[in-house]
Amino acid sequence: MNMARMARALDQTKSERRVRASGAVQTGALHNYRTGAEDIDVGSDLRAQIARRNDVKVIVDLVRQWRASTINVSDFADWVADKHYRAIIAVGERAIPGVLAAIAEEPSWIVLALEELTGARPYDDDAFGDLERIVGGWLVWGSDKKLL
Amino acid sequence: MGLGQKAALNPQEFPNCTTAIETSQATPKHNCIAYAFGDTTRWWWPKRPFYWPTAAPSEVTVHAFEQLLAHKGYRESATEQPEDGKHKIALFVTADGRPTHMASQLKTGRWSSKIGQNVDVEHDLADLFGPQYGGLHKVYERVLSAPAVP
Numbered sequence: 301m302n303m304a305r306m307a308r309a310l311d312q313t314k315s316e317r318r319v320r321a322s323g324a325v326q327t328g329a330l331h332n333y334r335t336g337a338e339d340i341d342v343g344s345d346l347r348a349q350i351a352r353r354n355d356v357k358v359i360v361d362l363v364r365q366w367r368a369s370t371i372n373v374s375d376f377a378d379w380v381a382d383k384h385y386r387a388i389i390a391v392g393e394r395a396i397p398g399v400l401a402a403i404a405e406e407p408s409w410i411v412l413a414l415e416e417l418t419g420a421r422p423y424d425d426d427a428f429g430d431l432e433r434i435v436g437g438w439l440v441w442g443s444d445k446k447l448l
Numbered sequence: 449m450g451l452g453q454k455a456a457l458n459p460q461e462f463p464n465c466t467t468a469i470e471t472s473q474a475t476p477k478h479n480c481i482a483y484a485f486g487d488t489t490r491w492w493w494p495k496r497p498f499y500w501p502t503a504a505p506s507e508v509t510v511h512a513f514e515q516l517l518a519h520k521g522y523r524e525s526a527t528e529q530p531e532d533g534k535h536k537i538a539l540f541v542t543a544d545g546r547p548t549h550m551a552s553q554l555k556t557g558r559w560s561s562k563i564g565q566n567v568d569v570e571h572d573l574a575d576l577f578g579p580q581y582g583g584l585h586k587v588y589e590r591v592l593s594a595p596a597v598p
Contacts, residue, residue, distance in 0.1 A: 372564040
């Protein structure tokens with residue numbers, strides 16, 4: 301892993317977060333995570349919704365809803381069983397740029413979806429549990445693949 | 449809601465929560481297990497890509513969590529009341545015995561918890577009983593003169 305590139309990617313993420321500091325996603329109480337998220341009806345035809353709207357925005361909104369639904373849970377099994385997470389996985393590879401955009405905006409454990417969608421693990425074993433390093437690895441991966 | 453104020457936890461998940469106070473901003477960097485052992489830099493769970501000490505089995509069972517506690521120097525406590533010279537950790541499990549949560553005791557006898565990817569709260573044990581975390585399995589203690597295992 302190129303640490304300098306990872307650091308640049310993280311700096312970029314932090315810079316974007318500062319720019320968006322007055323926007324939708326803030327760290328704070330549960331209700332803050334819900335602010336600004338446009339509800340995606342995962343029970344309807346998700347592919348039709350994506351066709352009508354920007355793919356990235358739909359996925360970013362799904363990630364926000366996933367985070368709000370699972371914010372009080374530690375067990376990844378509940379995270380990956382959540383309907384919003386399953387909807388992201390159901391979209392398939394087209395969801396990858398949106399998930400990358402979501403973690404660039406606000407790091408979260410939705411990185412699990414990237415592993416499930418790609419089979420990749422772009423970080424070292426000693427990063428286990430360290431969200432910033434894991435997100436940094438994915439942002440470098442996404443940049444390399446020109447998906448960011 | 450905010451720091452020092454009543455925690456805004458979802459009443460459907462925590463219907464018994466009446467005394468919990470918010471004590472931090474929300475963060476996904478660490479979880480309740482890490483927090484109980486004083487680590488605010490990593491998410492601990494017995495599954496990759498999370499951190500989990502190799503001394504404990506990588507499975508979501510009471511046995512694995514008790515192995516982790518034993519590795520860290522904790523043994524079952526006879527009481528959930530605070531005792532001088534001891535630090536206590538409470539393990540929560542669902543009705544079917546699946547570990548969900550750990551809380552760390554404060555000197556006052558109240559408890560401190562990290563709530564998933566959400567905030568830290570100061571609370572009574574019963575505040576967190578309910579459908580999200582289940583109930584109390586056991587309380588464990590470590591004598592503070594004993595060196596902490598890194």
